[in-house]
Amino acid sequence: METGALQGLFNQKTTQQIKTAEFRPGQIINGKIIKLYPEQVAEVQIGNQKMIAQLEAPLSANERYWFQVQPGEGKVRLKVISSGAEDKGQPGSLAKMLGEFSMQPTKENIELVRFFIKEQLPVNRELLKLASEWLSMVDSRSAGQDALKTILTRGIPVTQAAFEALYTATKEPSLVLLMEKLEKALVPLSDSAAGTSLKKLLNEMLPANKTTASEGALNHLASVWLKRDGKESHAALELLKQFGAIPPKSSESLLLQHMFDRIQHSRAAGEVLPEGLNSVKNIVTLVDNGDLAAARQMITSLIPAKTQSANELIESLSFLFYRPPAKEADIQQGLQAFKQLMSTTVDGESISALISVKETWRQAGMDLLKAVGQPHLTGLHAQLLSEAVGKAEQPAPLQETGAAFFNDSKIKKFLSSLGLSYEHHLGELLKDDEIGKAPVSETVKSLVLRLLNENPPPAVKEASELLLNKLTGFQLLSQEAGPIQQLVVQIPFVLGGKTNELTMQWSGKKTEDGKIDADFCRVLFYLKLEHLNDLIVDMQVQNRVMSVQVFNENPALKKMAEQLTPVLKSKLANIKYQLSSVHFQVPGQSQSGRNQRVLSDLYSQKEYSGVDIKI
Structure with missing residues (x-):
């Protein structure tokens, strides 16, 4: 946000700013005498603007001077403050100018006067004192000066609120980071209706709050483990262990046995599992009941394989139901058959429901996203991780319909939810002829304003004010x-x-x-x-x-x-x-x-x- 390219987004053309400024008595400006006329009337160039002014003392053509605008009707009246080489911005001349404003010639104040000189902005005593005070409160004086320039060249009211809003719009963290910061600050706040509504809205607006992407990346790794063979399957399983999605000491056999036991438990307890697991659950039930013909028919409909392959799969699955338990080698064969069955019918999301609790899976996914690009992940592990993240970041509409990454409905919904038109809608609602109109919808700005009126805890207040300033800054721009x-x-x-x-x-x-x-x-x-x-x-x-x-x-x-x-x-x-x-x-x-x-x-x-x- 602090790059020159982005700051230029909010800046005016410095060579033409004087065109948008309104001269008022007391302002000090720097100008050059272009042509002299009788009775101390002169053509003066200020920035790129030429004007006819009444001078209060005889001056020389083609020289630059510092003028103070004087009260009067008709022509602009200019009083000379200093002239000659003093327009070079030497500390002595700048100190003299500060003296005209009854201000101390500190390093910061001299720098501020130089800023007004460079940008060709008219300045008076009140504005200079306000600017000095506001700039002393910010971390970046250059960003603060940009905010001042925007205020003075766009006709924005010269208020501290406007300054803070524009400063935040160009300097502070991005809009999304401020939204995330406020959402986190709201977590312990449970006794505020505005806070609860705002937390819900922010969660909906943020890019899945990174949760969907993080879970999606893990789901893809789980699918790679289950559906691919050899090194890729083994590497995907190791990544699931590394990020805590499954216990670090779990072998593939233990994990498959755990998944099989979860399906068996769901049968006994009548537990509802994700839709993708129903086929596996039904086949397991048929094999357990000895209805092998029905199980074979279902497998054949799901897996385009020969009858012999279906028979082998059922025979191997049967080892898992032997009482007493079959030999260890036969059990391992049964678990691999169970893995094959799962790989053809189950997606990554369903796998996660069998092998981990949702909170653990979500946290593991967040840790995974943080690890992208880390040097300790190399070779096949880094390749699979990159692949998982790439798959996860594609939104569902893109996968299903091939629609553009940004579509107009998403952008419109996001902008509408911010509340950039909140004041306009509120004004329309308060009009006499608008009585009975539907109330203003809840937006980020309206809810933040309500929350601040409730005197929230310091952390929530600070995050709310920063986000409010960001939104107001965008409105002013x-x-x-x-x-x-x-x-x-x-x-x-x-x-x-x-x-x-x-x-x-x-x-x-x-x-x-x-x-x-x-x-x-x-x-x-x-x-x-x-x-x-x-x-x-x-x-x-x-x-x-x-x-x-x-x-x-x-x-x-x-x-x-x-x-x-x-x-x-x-x-x-x-x-x-x-x-x-x-x-x-x-x-x-x-x-x-x-x-x-x-x-x-x-x-x-x-x-x-x-x-x-x-x-």
């Missing part, structure tokens, strides 16, 4: 500028067994009915990946014709992606979009200056400038 609408948000997903976030900024016009215009828009995506590091995708759509720019430091990315371009083009054509081009840019190469500028400004909001600037 997602604003309308004239006819242009902007949305900034993070969307979680699981990749490589780890939770990642896709930071997305959408900007464009709305249609007449208030919906997003998907024909003309710009969407920017930011990902921080384990091997590719920062990856930025700039997607621009004009009349449903799409051009894509990918920014990444890996020069081989273009070649790796070439084989996927036809697939992208085809998929877009299916939803009536035309792909015009895909360009890859590596920051720091031949056009280094241009690329670096693009990366720093890539996510900058393009200001709507269809109205005159108020001076």
